[in-house]
C-alpha cells in the first residue's frame with residue numbers, strides 16, 4: 001500500500017455501497033479518514049428546513065455507526081473546506097483526497113478551490129461520477145458541446161452512450177486501516193441538531209415519517225423492488241406512478257437518491273435485472289423512465305448557474321407573473337380554501353414529502369393554474385421543506401409545470417382543477433381529512449369544495465367556512481380562464497420572437513412526466529394521445 005493517508009470527503013453520496021471514489025480511497029494511502037464538513041451550504045443546508053436537516057443528520061449518524069462497527073468513525077468539521085483541509089492534510093500526512101462528483105454548478109467553485117489547494121499541497125485529488133447514471137459531461141459532449149435542449153435529444157444521446165455502468169462491489173471495511181488519532185477521540189464528533197441551532201418549524205414535525213441513512217435506504221429499497229416485481233407480475237410497471245398511494249407507508253426513494261444514501265445505478269440495474277429474470281426477456285427502457293428525468297435535469301443545469309431563476313436563465317421563458325404576498329402566504333401555509341391543495345401543503349411542511357400528483361397540483365395552482373404567481377416563489381418553499389429538494393431537479397420541475405421551459409410549444413394551457421383532481425386522487429377523502437382535521441366531519445360530497453356546503457351541514461361538521469376554514473382565495477373557473485388568456489399571449493409573443501422552446505416530444509411523454517395513470521381512480525380513462533378531460537380543463 002502506498003505511503004501517506006487518504007481522506008474521503010463525503011458531501012452527497014452518503015453511502016458505503018457503490019461508491020467508486022470511496023472504494024478507491026480505501027485502497028490508497030496507509031490510513032483512511034472519512035470526513036464530512038458543514039460549511040453552511042453542503043448538501044443544500046443553506047436553504048434547508050428542519051425535516052431535511054434531520055434527514056441529513058440521520059444519514060451522518062448512520063454512516064458514523066457503520067464506520068464505528070468496523071473500527072473507524074466519521075470525522076465531522078465545521079467551516080471552510082479549504083481551511084480545514086489545509087490543516088488536516090499536514091496533521092494527518094495526507095497524500096490523497098477522494099470524493100464523489102457533485103454535478104450541479106453551485107458546487108463548482110467550492111470544488112475548484114479545493115482542487116487548487118490539493119495541487120498546491122501535492123495531494124492527489126480523485127473525483128468519480130456516481131451521483132448520476134451517466135457522466136453529464138459525456139452526454140453534453142455527445143450532443144456537440146451543449147446540454148440537449150429537449151428530452152428526446154437527451155434520450156438519443158444516452159441511447160448512443162449505452163447503459164450506465166453497473167454498481168461497484170461493496171467495500172470490505174475490515175481490510176481498511178481507519179485510524180482514530182488519540183487526540184480525536186472527543187474532537188470532530190457529530191453534534192446534535194439542537195447544538196447546531198436547527199429547530200422544528202411546527203409541532204407536527206415531531207412525528208418522524210422518514211428516517212434518513214443508507215441502512216434505511218437499503219431496507220426500503222428491498223421493499224420497493226418487491227413492489228416493482230408485483231407490478232411486473234401484474235403486467236404493468238412504474239407502480240408508484242400508476243397506482244398513486246398517497247397514504248400508505250413510504251415507497252418513495254427520492255430523498256435517499258437525493259442524498260446519495262442509495263446508489264442510482266443500483267436502483268436502475270436492480271429494476272431492469274428483476275424484470276429480465278422474471279420475464280426472461282430484455283427489459284424495456286421505460287421501466288426506469290423517472291430516473292431518466294432526474295438525469296435530464298442534472299444535465300440541463302450543467303454550466304447554468306441561473307438554472308433556478310427566471311431572469312438570466314437562457315432556457316426559461318420570462319413570464320410576467322403577479323406579485324401577491326397574501327396569496328403566496330395562503331398557498332405556503334395551506335390556507336387557499338381548496339382542501340386538496342391545502343392538505344398537500346400541510347403534508348409538505350409536516351413530513352417533507354408529497355406524492356408527485358400533489359406536487360403537480362400545488363405547483364400548477366400557484367403558477368399558471370390559479371394564482372399566476374412565479375414558480376421561483378414556489379421553488380423557494382419546496383426547496384425549504386422537501387426532503388428530496390435538489391437544486392436542479394426541483395427547479396426543472398417547477399419550470400416545466402409553470403410552462404416556463406421543457407413544454408411542448410406551451411400546448412398544455414389547460415390546468416388541473418383543484419376540486420376534481422382532489423376527488424380523483426383521494427376518492428375516500430382520507431388524505432384530506434388526515435392533513436386537515438378541521439374538515440374531518442365534512443361529508444365527502446362537500447369535502448373538496450366545502451364553501452358549497454349548506455350552513456346546516458357546516459354546523460354539523462363543526463366547520464364554518466370563512467371562520468374555521470378559509471373561503472377560496474380565488475374562484476377557480478374565472479382565475480384559470482384569465483390565466484389561460486395570459487398564456488395565449490405568452491405563446492403569441494413567443495411565435496413573434498421565434499424563440500425555440502425546450503419541449504418534450506410527444507403527448508405520451510407529457511403524460512408520463514405528469515404521472516397521469518391510464519385509468520384514473522374513480523372512473524374516466526386517460527389515453528396517451530388524449531387530453532385528460534376528467535381532471536384537466538376549466
Ligand SMILES: Cc1cc2nc3c(=O)[nH]c(=O)nc-3n(C[C@H](O)[C@H](O)[C@H](O)COP(=O)(O)OP(=O)(O)OC[C@H]3O[C@@H](n4cnc5c(N)ncnc54)[C@H](O)[C@@H]3O)c2cc1C
Nearest residue numbers: 240252253254290291293294356359363388389390394397
Ligand atoms: C414541482 C415539483 C418539484 C419537484 N422537486 C423534486 C426534487 O427536488 N427532487 C426530486 O427528486 N424530485 C422532485 N420532483 C419529482 C417527483 O415528484 C419526485 O421525484 C417523486 O415524487 C419521487 O417519488 P418516487 O421516489 O416514488 O419516484 P419514482 O417513480 O420511484 O422515481 C424514481 C426516482 O426518479 C426520480 N424522479 C421521479 N420523477 C421525477 C421527475 N419528475 N423529475 C426528476 N426526477 C424524477 C426521483 O429521484 C425518484 O426517486 C418534483 C416534482 C414537481 C412536480
